[in-house]
Amino acid sequence: MKSSRLDATVLTLGFAFLYIPIIILVVYSFNASKLVTVWGGFSLQWYSTMWSNQGLMDAAWVTARVGVISATIGTVLGTLAALSLVRFARFPGRMLFSGMIYAPLVMPEVITGLSMLLLFVAVGIDRGFWTVIIAHTTFTMCYVAIVVQSRLLTFDRSLEEAALDLGCPPVKTFFKITLPLIFPAVIAGWMLAFTLSLDDLVIASFTTGPGATTLPIKIYSQVRLGVTPEINAICTILIGLVTIGVIITSITTKQAEMRRIRDEHVAARGTT
Amino acid sequence: MAKSLGPVKRKFSPWTDPSAVPFIRFENITKRFGDFTAVDNLTLDIYEREFFSLLGPSGCGKTTLMRMLAGFEEPTEGRILLQGKDISGVPPYRRPTNMMFQSYALFPHMTVEKNIAFGLEQDNLPKGEITTRVEEMLKLVKLEQFAKRKPNQLSGGQRQRVALARSLAKRPKVLLLDEPLGALDKKLREETQFELMDLQTKLGLTFLIVTHDQEEAMTVSDRIAVMDKGLIMQVATPAEIYEAPNSRYVADFIGDINILEGTVASTGSALGAPGTVRIDCEGIAVSVEQECQAVVGDKVAFAVRPEKVRISPDQPADTSVNAVYGEVWDIGYLGDFSVFLVKLADGRVVRAAQANVSRLVDRPITFGDMVWLTWPLDAGLVLTR
Numbered sequence: 001m002k003s004s005r006l007d008a009t010v011l012t013l014g015f016a017f018l019y020i021p022i023i024i025l026v027v028y029s030f031n032a033s034k035l036v037t038v039w040g041g042f043s044l045q046w047y048s049t050m051w052s053n054q055g056l057m058d059a060a061w062v063t064a065r066v067g068v069i070s071a072t073i074g075t076v077l078g079t080l081a082a083l084s085l086v087r088f089a090r091f092p093g094r095m096l097f098s099g100m101i102y103a104p105l106v107m108p109e110v111i112t113g114l115s116m117l118l119l120f121v122a123v124g125i126d127r128g129f130w131t132v133i134i135a136h137t138t139f140t141m142c143y144v145a146i147v148v149q150s151r152l153l154t155f156d157r158s159l160e161e162a163a164l165d166l167g168c169p170p171v172k173t174f175f176k177i178t179l180p181l182i183f184p185a186v187i188a189g190w191m192l193a194f195t196l197s198l199d200d201l202v203i204a205s206f207t208t209g210p211g212a213t214t215l216p217i218k219i220y221s222q223v224r225l226g227v228t229p230e231i232n233a234i235c236t237i238l239i240g241l242v243t244i245g246v247i248i249t250s251i252t253t254k255q256a257e258m259r260r261i262r263d264e265h266v267a268a269r270g271t272t
Numbered sequence: 273m274a275k276s277l278g279p280v281k282r283k284f285s286p287w288t289d290p291s292a293v294p295f296i297r298f299e300n301i302t303k304r305f306g307d308f309t310a311v312d313n314l315t316l317d318i319y320e321r322e323f324f325s326l327l328g329p330s331g332c333g334k335t336t337l338m339r340m341l342a343g344f345e346e347p348t349e350g351r352i353l354l355q356g357k358d359i360s361g362v363p364p365y366r367r368p369t370n371m372m373f374q375s376y377a378l379f380p381h382m383t384v385e386k387n388i389a390f391g392l393e394q395d396n397l398p399k400g401e402i403t404t405r406v407e408e409m410l411k412l413v414k415l416e417q418f419a420k421r422k423p424n425q426l427s428g429g430q431r432q433r434v435a436l437a438r439s440l441a442k443r444p445k446v447l448l449l450d451e452p453l454g455a456l457d458k459k460l461r462e463e464t465q466f467e468l469m470d471l472q473t474k475l476g477l478t479f480l481i482v483t484h485d486q487e488e489a490m491t492v493s494d495r496i497a498v499m500d501k502g503l504i505m506q507v508a509t510p511a512e513i514y515e516a517p518n519s520r521y522v523a524d525f526i527g528d529i530n531i532l533e534g535t536v537a538s539t540g541s542a543l544g545a546p547g548t549v550r551i552d553c554e555g556i557a558v559s560v561e562q563e564c565q566a567v568v569g570d571k572v573a574f575a576v577r578p579e580k581v582r583i584s585p586d587q588p589a590d591t592s593v594n595a596v597y598g599e600v601w602d603i604g605y606l607g608d609f610s611v612f613l614v615k616l617a618d619g620r621v622v623r624a625a626q627a628n629v630s631r632l633v634d635r636p637i638t639f640g641d642m643v644w645l646t647w648p649l650d651a652g653l654v655l656t657r
Contacts, residue, residue: 156375156377158373158374158375158377159377159379159380161342161344161364161371161373161377162371162373162377162378162379162438163379163390164343164344164363164364164365165342165343165344165364165365165367165369165370165371165439166365166370166390166391166394166438166439166442167365167366167391167394167395167442168365168390168394169363169365170365177379180381181380181381260424263422263424263425264424264425266425
């Protein structure tokens with residue numbers, strides 16, 4: 001049993017390493033004292049003052065809109081890219097294209113941000129809300145493409161052929177057969193894109209302009225002036241939202257999986 | 273020939289009528305994938321209401337041929353005529369053919385009835401008519417109580433029926449079946465084969481089936497095309513394919529057969545018995561009653577099916593039959609049949625199959641017995657290819 005005790009220790013240390021900073025942040029968001037490092041008793045006051053901090057709320061609203069719009073555009077483009085990568089088996093430059101889809105994943109964010117900035121300056125676009133969206137779309141679509149691509153690789157092409165064979169034209173086949181079946185992957189891609197957009201600081205700071213301060217930028221600039229418990233509060237809410245999202249996703253997939261297994265048992269028994 | 277080959281399923285043989293117009297015609301079809309030639313300058317006629325099989329090992333081009341008819345592949349050369357009309361370039365969704373896929377390809381997000389209705393909905397039929405047609409199809413495949421189920425709530429056999437119903441719902445001119453029964457267990461497969469034949473007769477449709485299972489092809493087909501490496505080796509009825517294969521390949525591919533290589537020693541006219549060929553199979557002289565183009569000295573093969581070879585411990589009294597002598601080397605007991613592997617003095621092995629017609633035998637043949645194998649002159653055949 002020696003080895004299992006060692007395992008438990010390693011596991012505990014690992015989890016502690018991962019979660020203690022987060023726990024500290026959450027705990028201090030309930031701190032009555034204005035000093036971040038001194039515990040002054042339990043209080044919810046920062047959660048209420050947070051709402052009246054107009055700058056913070058504006059930034060949150062910008063972030064939400066940037067996230068939804070860029071994730072949606074990124075999902076459409078990423079799905080199309082995945083389809084062409086998987087489907088059109090051989091076209092000139094396929095290898096280059098499929099390699100290029102991975103490049104932004106490993107590209108340092110500073111470089112992506114800087115090159116975006118240079119592009120916007122060169123073209124002469126005023127930086128602001130839409131430039132952040134364009135920049136976020138560019139890097140999130142690669143993640144979507146990879147998620148959807150892995151689903152399409154296991155997609156049974158004969159389903160589409162069956163639809164064509166039954167008289168359904170190709171575009172209609174995509175919407176009636178392909179899309180409904182890859183939809184979970186598309187949604188997963190969207191969620192990933194949204195989350196990535198939500199927590200991006202570097203690319204957004206390069207490409208943003210007046211009036212389009214995202215939440216990470218706002219938090220970062222406030223922290224430089226000193227951490228306020230309000231920041232802890234809004235971060236706790238963000239953590240809560242992400243946690244709820246993850247839990248809901250995993251519960252629904254688990255239920256779907258269990259339903260599938262149950263169905264297959266029923267089918268195997270051949271009962272009516 | 274006064275005698276004829278095997279049983280006749282039904283009096284249906286448009287291919288023997290020179291005035292009959294083929295329903296489907298593959299005309300000099302070649303299909304290449306890069307350097308690989310999947311189908312090689314192939315010409316084939318299929319007639320209306322025929323149950324036609326493409327039979328061959330995997331990679332012989334049979335599936336490619338079917339996919340070209342369905343419209344999923346375009347021929348590199350040649351053309352396909354359906355009722356006399358060239359269908360090259362017509363996309364699959366405008367072809368009057370429907371296909372039953374090997375994987376069944378049922379839409380997993382739709383119920384059984386939605387799956388069956390899918391093709392009908394594409395034709396914009398009125399709702400009432402779709403409902404009636406779906407019910408009719410469900411009844412045809414005996415799945416009425418499963419209408420609301422999703423495909424993953426069905427057993428393999430039930431899924432196969434849904435796939436069949438879906439491909440029949442549009443009443444296609446030609447139904448294409450790609451290894452339709454491959455995923456079913458043996459018993460269910462045999463049942464379904466007979467159901468398919470029934471359906472085909474009842475609906476009066478043309479069926480084209482792709483299979484690598486020779487028994488399946490033999491059971492269901494009016495005619496079979498045996499394919500190898502993109503070429504058609506023989507097109508004939510199941511009985512002809514089995515009893516009169518035109519080549520070593522077909523003979524060997526269909527069923528079990530003894531093949532002995534040899535040379536033509538003398539032919540009918542010289543023997544004073546027209547229509548007889550005498551072959552020297554490396555020391556074994558074999559006579560065959562067969563009209564044959566081969567001349568003396570030709571390298572040929574002699575072939576005889578094991579069930580046409582009689583096995584006996586006694587030397588045959590009739591010296592006119594073919595006979596070889598050897599030792600029982602192995603016995604395969606199959607229940608209905610026993611197969612005896614008999615080793616001749618020179619080491620060659622000849623197989624004889626004997627139906628186990630009675631449960632108890634007086635003097636069973638066993639390992640190591642010396643036996644005579646005999647077969648009449650019309651039992652075997654000469655293969656020149």
